[in-house]
Amino acid sequence: xxxxxxxxxxxxxxxxxxxxxxxxxxxxxxxxxxxxxxxxxxxxxxxxxxxxxxxxxxxxxxxxxxxxxxxxxxxxxxxxxxxxxxxxxxxxxxxxxxxxxxxxxxxxxxxxxxxxxxxxxxxxxxxxxxxxxx
Numbered sequence: 001x002x003x004x005x006x007x008x009x010x011x012x013x014x015x016x017x018x019x020x021x022x023x024x025x026x027x028x029x030x031x032x033x034x035x036x037x038x039x040x041x042x043x044x045x046x047x048x049x050x051x052x053x054x055x056x057x058x059x060x061x062x063x064x065x066x067x068x069x070x071x072x073x074x075x076x077x078x079x080x081x082x083x084x085x086x087x088x089x090x091x092x093x094x095x096x097x098x099x100x101x102x103x104x105x106x107x108x109x110x111x112x113x114x115x116x117x118x119x120x121x122x123x124x125x126x127x128x129x130x131x132x133x134x
Contacts, residue, residue: 032059035050038051038056038058073089078107085107087105088103088104089102090102096124100121102119102120114133115134116132118132
């Protein structure tokens with residue numbers, strides 16, 4: 001009988017989890033925090049588009065905190081001579097002892113490899129930087 005209750009609880013948990021996944025909507029789940037119109041929510045809340053132009057980029061912030069997540073994204077780097085630009089993606093918690101994961105793609109001269117620069121902060125301490133030549 002205990003196994004039956006455990007199985008029922010597991011099925012209920014999976015059902016609730018799928019409901020949360022299916023009902024995800026960027027209109028409800030995030031705020032576009034900067035970008036002066038360069039951040040957009042599209043496809044009835046199913047897609048978030050952040051763009052970079054000659055002036056600046058854009059950013060968003062989740063309305064909720066998460067212990068873990070799966071993230072799927074497509075990043076388009078600045079083509080050609082992109083020296084002086086940084087295309088970045090990072091996750092960060094709030095507060096003076098924040099946790100953060102950074103991915104930065106450093107601009108380059110035409111023909112040079114892109115450099116991916118990473119850093120991890122835990123309890124507000126970084127200095128875990130690495131660079132990868134792509």
